[in-house]
Amino acid sequence: MxxxxxxxxxxxxxxxxxxxxxxxxxxxxxxxxxxxxxxxxxxxxxxxxxxxxxxxxxxxxxxxxxxxxxxxxxxxxxxxxxxxxxxxxxxxxxxxxxxxxxxxxxxxxxxxxxxxxxxxxxxxxxxxxxxxxxxxxxxxxxxxxxxxxxxxxxxxxxxxxxxxxxxxxxxxxxxxxxxxxxxxxxxxxxxxxxxxxxxxxxxxxxxQQIGFAAFFASGRNPEKTGSAAPYACPNEAFPTRDGWIMVVAYDMARWSALCEVAEVPELEHDSRFSTNDDRVRNRHVLHELLAARFIERSTAEWIARLAPRDVICAPLATYSDVTGTTEYRESGIxxxxxxxxxxxxxxxxxxxxxxxxxxxxxxxxxxxxxxxxxxxxxxxxxxxxxxxxxxxxxxxxxxxxxxxx
CATH class of the missing domain: 3.40.50.10540 (Crotonobetainyl-coa:carnitine coa-transferase; domain 1)
Incomplete structure (x- = not known):
């Protein structure tokens, strides 16, 4: 052992x-x-x-x-x-x-x-x-x-x-x-x-190896991005009707699935969001557009819609939430x-x-x-x-x- x-x-x-x-x-x-x-x-x-x-x-x-x-x-x-x-x-x-x-x-x-x-x-x-x-x-x-x-x-x-x-x-x-x-x-x-x-x-x-690698490559100090990853988008938290949900859908298959499930197919074909790099550059605009959709349903409803399409997502949990979950009980910690x-x-x-x-x-x-x-x-x-x-x-x-x- x-x-x-x-x-x-x-x-x-x-x-x-x-x-x-x-x-x-x-x-x-x-x-x-x-x-x-x-x-x-x-x-x-x-x-x-x-x-x-x-x-x-x-x-x-x-x-x-x-x-x-x-x-x-x-x-x-x-x-x-x-x-x-x-x-x-x-x-x-x-x-x-x-x-x-x-x-x-x-x-x-x-x-x-x-x-x-x-x-x-x-x-x-x-x-x-x-x-x-x-x-x-x-x-x-x-x-x-x-x-x-x-x-x-x-x-x-x-x-x-x-x-x-x-x-x-x-x-x-x-x-x-x-x-x-x-x-x-x-x-x-x-x-x-x-x-x-x-x-x-x-x-x-x-x-911070990844952050410094990006700095050395670009010469630019990293921007504050809140819950978002500075190198991928969407990869951040959105407010829902009753809480928050973390959504990761920056690869093309998941991005396409997210647009379909969120009923915003026009975003998939918007030139501002065509690639991950495009979405990172236009993160703030995209966040506002997606946030307007996520606020319409509860966190559980969104997870029930996104998970079957393999869109990576999870609720934002407090410590009291965490300790009551199956994942926590099964972790062995x-x-x-x-x-x-x-x-x-x-x-x-x-x-x-x-x-x-x-x-x-x-x-x-x-x-x-x-x-x-x-x-x-x-x-x-x-x-x-x-x-x-x-x-x-x-x-x-x-x-x-x-x-x-």
């Missing part, structure tokens, strides 16, 4: 908030054993994303499943000594501090590689580990702005918009996981680790987990395996320090040293629950 692909791989995860946790969660979903290193009070991502569920942030819970929390004071010499011992027995390290922070604790790649040449060390940051902007702070919204993404979003002449989900963090985290997988294969092949430099800025540029503080929680899980065989052994995001003692023991820290660390306040031990090691 894909879920067992990284079984036996150990990950020590120093990351926080979103991009790093998405990376380590993806590795955990693939079977890696992930130990999440947190400060004594818990990582700051635990306080982001209201509404909270019994004190736990849904945002945190959504990107930290299948991990084990070790709460430790990295400002203390003893704390850093313990994590260095853990790293020696790990395969992967993930961190997303600002460049220089790990080095200040003696936990940077150059310091660790001497004793661990096979270590895959993944650093995720806003602008990368080198260059004039390496220490520049950056969060998802800033990256969406500076990468050009925000300039492409919204209606013509409208205010700047951002993607409301943290798309820079998410794509950065997933690309970081891909980079780790490649680096692990190199370890398997050549017995050599490496330092991976994953920039959210670069990741968001990669996300929905989970209900028992969280030790929040109780029964609805969430999403790993969804890259067969949808008819959903993963059953996922564990919810951990409480702060929930697995401190058992994870330190797993990594070879002796009982007397653990007791000393507890007494000195260097580590925090939460309430543990049974997990498979």
């Amino acid at each position: 894909l879920r067992d692909s990284l079984k036996g791989v150990r990950v020590v995860d120093f990351s926080h908030v979103l991009a790093g946790p998405v990376c380590s969660m993806t590795l955990a979903d693939l079977g890696a054993h992930v130990v999440k290193i947190e400060p004594l009070q818990g990582e700051i991502g635990r306080k982001i994303g209201p509404p909270w569920i019994d004190g736990e942030s849904p945002t945190f819970m959504s990107v930290n499943r299948n991990k084990h929390s070790v709460s430790i004071d990295l400002k203390a010499d003893a704390g850093r000594r313990v994590v260095r011992e853990m790293i020696r027995k790990a395969d992967v390290l993930v961190e997303n501090f600002r460049p220089g922070v790990m080095a200040s604790m003696g936990l940077d790649y150059e310091s660790l590689r001497k004793d661990h040449p096979k270590l895959v060390y993944c650093s995720i940051s806003a602008f990368g580990q080198t260059g004039s902007n390496m220490r520049r702070p950056g969060v998802d919204g800033v990256i969406q702005a500076v990468s050009g993404l925000m300039s492409t979003l919204g209606a013509t002449q409208g205010d700047p918009l951002k993607v409301p989900i943290p798309v820079a963090d998410m794509i950065g985290g997933y690309l970081a996981a891909i980079a780790v997988l490649g680096a692990l294969h190199r370890v398997y092949r050549d017995q050599i680790g490496q330092h991976l430099d994953v920039s959210l800025y670069n990741a968001t540029l990669m996300l 929905a989970r209900t987990v028992e969280h030790p503080a929040a109780g029964t929680v609805r969430t999403h899980g790993f969804a890259l395996g067969p949808s008819d065989k959903p993963v059953k052994d996922e564990i919810p995001a951990p409480l702060t320090g929930q697995h401190t003692v058992e994870m330190l023991k797993l990594y070879g820290i002796q009982d007397d040293e653990i007791t000393e660390l507890l007494n000195a306040g260097v580590i925090r031990a939460g309430v543990a629950h049974a997990v498979a090691i």
